[in-house]
Amino acid sequence: MSQAIDRVKHCTSMQEVRREVNALDDVLVPLLVERVGYMSQAARIKQDVSQVRDEARIQTIVDRVRERACREGGDADTMEEIYRALMEVCIAFEHREFASLRESALEEDVA
Numbered sequence: 082m083s084q085a086i087d088r089v090k091h092c093t094s095m096q097e098v099r100r101e102v103n104a105l106d107d108v109l110v111p112l113l114v115e116r117v118g119y120m121s122q123a124a125r126i127k128q129d130v131s132q133v134r135d136e137a138r139i140q141t142i143v144d145r146v147r148e149r150a151c152r153e154g155g156d157a158d159t160m161e162e163i164y165r166a167l168m169e170v171c172i173a174f175e176h177r178e179f180a181s182l183r184e185s186a187l188e189e190d191v192a
Contacts, residue, residue: 086154113167120171124178133175139168 092098127133143161150160 084152084154117171117174120175121178124175124182127179130176130179133179134172139165142168 090097090101092101124133143164146160146164147157150157
């Protein structure tokens, strides 16, 4: 079974490193846009702002990511840090979306 770490190419220059990182970013950015899009869905579905931050769900994601990182030959601690930062940004976005959706609904009710 191949691991993600095995796909890392041997580079001899920073130009090669940057080219490979840029190629990965071309794949990651659309996936992140899609992931954040689901935060809009969550903000629409959740009934109370207290539901936006779900510590149990955060821990479930961290556990899953750590396990997957190990399976792929990566560093679990680094992946956890990345995902915790990602989740904080997503939670902040979801809070903004939650507030915006509720404000729009109130404005429609008044009109």
